[in-house]
Amino acid sequence: MRFISTRNLAFHCVWLTMTLASAFGQSAGHHDVVIKNATVMTVTHGNITNGSVYIKDGKIAAVGENVNAPAGATVIDAGGKYLTPGIVDSHSHIALDDDVNEATSPITPHMMMKDAFDYQDKAIYRALAGGVTTSLLLHGSANMIGGQAVVIKHKYGASRDEMLFPNAPQSIKFASGENPKRVYGGRDQLPSTRMGNFAVQREALVQAQDYMREWDNYNEKVKRGDKDASAPKHDLKLEALADVLRGKLLVQIHIYRADEMLTEIAMAKEFGYKIRAFHHALEAYKVADQLAANNIAIATFSDWWGYKQEAWDAIPWNATMSMRKGVRVAIKSDSEDYTRRLNQEAAKTMRYGGATEEEALKMITLNAAWIVGVDDRVGSIDVGKDADLVIWDGYPLSSYGVPEKVLIDGDVYFDRALPGLGTTHY
Amino acid sequence: MQPSAISRQLSAKCRLLALLGMTILIGVLPIAAQDTAVVLKGGKLLTVTHGVIENGVVVMQGGKITAVGAASSVNVPSGAQVIDVTGMTVYPGLIDSETSLGLTEISAEAMTNDLVEMSDEIMPHMHTSEAFHAESALIPVARMNGITNAVVAPEGADTLPGQDSFIQLAGASATEMLLIRDNAMPLNFTGNERRNKGGFEKRKFPSTRMGLAAQLRQAFLDAQDYKAKWADYDRKKADAIRDKKPEPLAPKRDLKSEALLSYFDGNKTIVLAAESPSDLETAVSLATEFKLKFVLNHISHSQPVLDYVASLKVPVIVGPIYEAPKEDERYDTVYSLPAQLYKRGVKIVFASYSAHNVRNLPDQAGFATAFGLPYDEALKAITINAAEIWGVADQLGSLDAGKTANVVVANGDPLDVKTDVKQVFIAGRAVPMTDRQVRLRDEYSK
Numbered sequence: 044m045r046f047i048s049t050r051n052l053a054f055h056c057v058w059l060t061m062t063l064a065s066a067f068g069q070s071a072g073h074h075d076v077v078i079k080n081a082t083v084m085t086v087t088h089g090n091i092t093n094g095s096v097y098i099k100d101g102k103i104a105a106v107g108e109n110v111n112a113p114a115g116a117t118v119i120d121a122g123g124k125y126l127t128p129g130i131v132d133s134h135s136h137i138a139l140d141d142d143v144n145e146a147t148s149p150i151t152p153h154m155m156m157k158d159a160f161d162y163q164d165k166a167i168y169r170a171l172a173g174g175v176t177t178s179l180l181l182h183g184s185a186n187m188i189g190g191q192a193v194v195i196k197h198k199y200g201a202s203r204d205e206m207l208f209p210n211a212p213q214s215i216k217f218a219s220g221e222n223p224k225r226v227y228g229g230r231d232q233l234p235s236t237r238m239g240n241f242a243v244q245r246e247a248l249v250q251a252q253d254y255m256r257e258w259d260n261y262n263e264k265v266k267r268g269d270k271d272a273s274a275p276k277h278d279l280k281l282e283a284l285a286d287v288l289r290g291k292l293l294v295q296i297h298i299y300r301a302d303e304m305l306t307e308i309a310m311a312k313e314f315g316y317k318i319r320a321f322h323h324a325l326e327a328y329k330v331a332d333q334l335a336a337n338n339i340a341i342a343t344f345s346d347w348w349g350y351k352q353e354a355w356d357a358i359p360w361n362a363t364m365s366m367r368k369g370v371r372v373a374i375k376s377d378s379e380d381y382t383r384r385l386n387q388e389a390a391k392t393m394r395y396g397g398a399t400e401e402e403a404l405k406m407i408t409l410n411a412a413w414i415v416g417v418d419d420r421v422g423s424i425d426v427g428k429d430a431d432l433v434i435w436d437g438y439p440l441s442s443y444g445v446p447e448k449v450l451i452d453g454d455v456y457f458d459r460a461l462p463g464l465g466t467t468h469y
Numbered sequence: 470m471q472p473s474a475i476s477r478q479l480s481a482k483c484r485l486l487a488l489l490g491m492t493i494l495i496g497v498l499p500i501a502a503q504d505t506a507v508v509l510k511g512g513k514l515l516t517v518t519h520g521v522i523e524n525g526v527v528v529m530q531g532g533k534i535t536a537v538g539a540a541s542s543v544n545v546p547s548g549a550q551v552i553d554v555t556g557m558t559v560y561p562g563l564i565d566s567e568t569s570l571g572l573t574e575i576s577a578e579a580m581t582n583d584l585v586e587m588s589d590e591i592m593p594h595m596h597t598s599e600a601f602h603a604e605s606a607l608i609p610v611a612r613m614n615g616i617t618n619a620v621v622a623p624e625g626a627d628t629l630p631g632q633d634s635f636i637q638l639a640g641a642s643a644t645e646m647l648l649i650r651d652n653a654m655p656l657n658f659t660g661n662e663r664r665n666k667g668g669f670e671k672r673k674f675p676s677t678r679m680g681l682a683a684q685l686r687q688a689f690l691d692a693q694d695y696k697a698k699w700a701d702y703d704r705k706k707a708d709a710i711r712d713k714k715p716e717p718l719a720p721k722r723d724l725k726s727e728a729l730l731s732y733f734d735g736n737k738t739i740v741l742a743a744e745s746p747s748d749l750e751t752a753v754s755l756a757t758e759f760k761l762k763f764v765l766n767h768i769s770h771s772q773p774v775l776d777y778v779a780s781l782k783v784p785v786i787v788g789p790i791y792e793a794p795k796e797d798e799r800y801d802t803v804y805s806l807p808a809q810l811y812k813r814g815v816k817i818v819f820a821s822y823s824a825h826n827v828r829n830l831p832d833q834a835g836f837a838t839a840f841g842l843p844y845d846e847a848l849k850a851i852t853i854n855a856a857e858i859w860g861v862a863d864q865l866g867s868l869d870a871g872k873t874a875n876v877v878v879a880n881g882d883p884l885d886v887k888t889d890v891k892q893v894f895i896a897g898r899a900v901p902m903t904d905r906q907v908r909l910r911d912e913y914s915k
Contacts, residue, residue, distance in 0.1 A: 165796055166793075168800065169793070169794070169800045172800035172801070173800075221577070328910075328913050329913055346826075346828075346829070347825070347826075348825055348906070349574070349575055349576065349607065349824075349825040350575070350576040350577060350825065351575060351576060351577035351578070352575055352577065352578055354575075355575060356909055357906075358906040358907075358909050358910050359906065360906075360910045364910070364913065364914065379793060380791050380793065383791075383800070384836070387832065387836070387886045390886045390887050391886050391887070393887050394886065394887045394888065394889050437839070440887065441835075441885050441886065441887060442832050442835030442836050442838075442839070442884055442885045442886050443835060443836075443838060443839050443885070444839070445839045445840075463799065464799055464800070465799065465800065
């Protein structure tokens with residue numbers, strides 16, 4: 044349902060008022076909340092059994108066995124339940140209304156995913172019900188250099204701007220391998236090979252260097268007071284690429300094969316930018332040392348494989364083997380389906396390679412947040428961070444634990460006990 | 470040392486011990502001669518048919534389970550190879566009720582796929598058994614997680630895409646692995662079988678559900694006519710022989726009709742797939758019109774008519790439960806479908822509907838329990854219920870004496886994603902616990 048009917052609206056308003064009144068007292072805006080008696084899985088400093096978290100103004104204000112909270116704070120008793128940070132999905136294409144790929148040119152760095160962001164997409168809600176509170180919505184992998192991502196908080200039912208993660212760094216999507224080859228090769232265009240892929244990428248970056256030089260020259264002239272200096276033409280595409288070279292964008296690269304990872308690393312050195320993360324990265328285990336040495340994270344699947352040639356060497360130990368070589372590892376969904384149960388996907392790393400509970404949980408929280416560039420704000424239960432939290436009715440790193448309540452910035456956005464969708468703001 | 474570092478070290482030691490245990494298990498077993506009894510001793514047995522036995526014993530010999538029970542009540546045959554599985558969970562091999570195992574290797578590589586023949590919608594004379602690739606690298610990956618049997622079905626892109634096979638995931642060749650050829654036949658009526666892609670100029674018959682239904686009905690009528698024609702011929706031939714007159718010309722054989730006829734007598738099972746209530750009712754009325762014996766498949770969006778589903782008194786292959794709910798539905802509408810069906814007395818089974826992800830079949834059963842399906846029923850849905858539906862309950866689906874020794878030893882709850890399968894026995898033989906992925910892991914761990 045994209046638009047709420049008048050009748051439903053009335054119903055929702057009444058219900059919303061009741062919900063808020065019962066859950067948070069009367070005051071508007073952010074509410075003081077205390078979650079008590081939970082097994083608090085902090086991600087950064089172990090578990091606290093029978094722990095409490097005090098939330099003030101949407102932020103985590105205190106964490107511990109006992110916390111000092113004002114008497115007026117709303118208390119949520121999470122006895123026998125588990126509390127984790129909200130899940131961060133570091134690779135998602137939901138809520139883009141099928142506008143994932145501007146597959147008309149292999150270089151489209153000026154595409155802004157925010158312009159396609161369909162904030163009423165039910166996929167946001169379904170992921171929220173699975174404990175996801177932040178997602179990186181990326182351009183697809185048809186192009187060697189795709190568009191710029193948007194970071195959202197899953198505040199389903201809120202306005203568009205409320206759902207944008209405030210001041211999140213900007214990411215850009217690169218791709219490699221079979222997808223660009225297939226898309227453009229299928230049209231008898233460049234690129235149709237991996238040589239073509241990298242040539243197209245290099246050529247674009249060279250153009251961006253020229254563009255930057257022109258602007259630097261111009262700015263220099265202006266600085267010298269040259270009244271005759273004429274400004275070069277503004278070019279959105281080259282401007283975006285220049286931002287890559289200036290290090291203003293986090294570079295997120297769709298990639299499968301180990302050899303291509305090494306080529307991308309070399310390309311980044313050639314042009315002087317940094318790679319934030321390799322996505323999919325199913326062969327990372329083959330070159331994990333090099334990834335660790337270059338501080339490149341991976342956002343990978345737990346056990347997907349064999350769906351195409353470049354996924355043939357995928358192994359479910361990829362995450363743990365890479366982690367033990369010092370690579371920062373995230374498990375991501377790349378899927379409207381899997382984003383709803385990333386906790387189970389993370390749990391698989393405990394089985395394949397013996398990740399500890401904390402290591403597994405980190406792969407869908409703090410490490411994923413680092414890839415997105417928001418690890419100082421979300422991804423763990425630490426004082427000062429956004430109160431994006433999930434209360435699970437059972438152990439979350441299993442087939443069985445499901446979210447009972449999901450809070451974002453201290454507000455309950457999903458409550459399984461509620462009728463209808465279980466949302467509080469819709 | 471930080472506490473977390475200690476726990477890491479400890480867990481590393483635990484891992485080492487577990488690995489050693491696994492090695493012992495594998496290392497010892499091949500020594501046993503084929504007819505030597507193998508005894509699994511001390512494990513927690515999930516028998517499926519007669520409860521849980523702590524500290525139990527399973528005896529396997531000649532490819533069969535010969536005894537199951539509490540340690541105190543089972544006699545261990547002399548000369549048997551005894552394997553201590555204390556601390557482990559032992560359960561019957563899992564059965565996946567719909568896969569494309571053996572029909573695909575790399576999804577995007579067309580030449581490795583034999584999933585469905587798209588040249589026509591009525592293809593009952595296609596036999597998955599004739600495409601089944603016994604040496605597929607996917608099969609060891611699946612059985613490493615305890616899946617020992619599966620139904621191999623053609624992809625559901627045609628209304629009648631061909632006939633299924635019931636396989637065992639180990640054997641010297643396809644002949645050994647294909648336990649039952651043509652065990653069942655899918656009849657798909659989900660709307661996805663329509664030839665309606667692209668603009669009107671690109672469409673061809675049948676591009677609508679009316680077209681699909683009319684075409685199906687005609688195919689069944691053709692088969693009935695074919696049967697009558699042969700009966701007529703047989704009668705005339707007998708008359709001619711009796712009267713010593715020249716024999717009549719035999720009718721031309723029609724493979725499609727012959728394939729369909731084998732499902733008309735109600736002995737073999739039609740797997741009737743639909744999603745929405747309207748498609749479900751159309752499909753059921755077609756099946757009823759031609760007196761087909763059927764089980765239901767998918768019905769992921771038929772929540773409004775579950776009482777009607779129950780009234781049909783047929784089993785349901787449910788899901789996948791990961792199918793997205795409809796736009797206005799609650800997030801758990803499909804997750805809870807197995808529980809909703811179970812509550813109404815419907816026998817359910819799960820399927821992976823996959824080839825590469827067959828190994829995750831038990832996760833789905835576990836997840837369904839988080840939405841109301843009782844644990845025992847979830848386990849039954851990937852063991853005994855499946856064996857019953859596919860007509861092999863006398864051989865598979867539980868730890869019972871007399872059944873095929875398809876037995877799994879794991880370090881815990883079979884339905885939890887974290888559980889690691891340590892050893893799989895198929896027909897009493899310990900299958901090598903390795904696959905392409907294990908070999909890559911080991912190669913890059915050096």
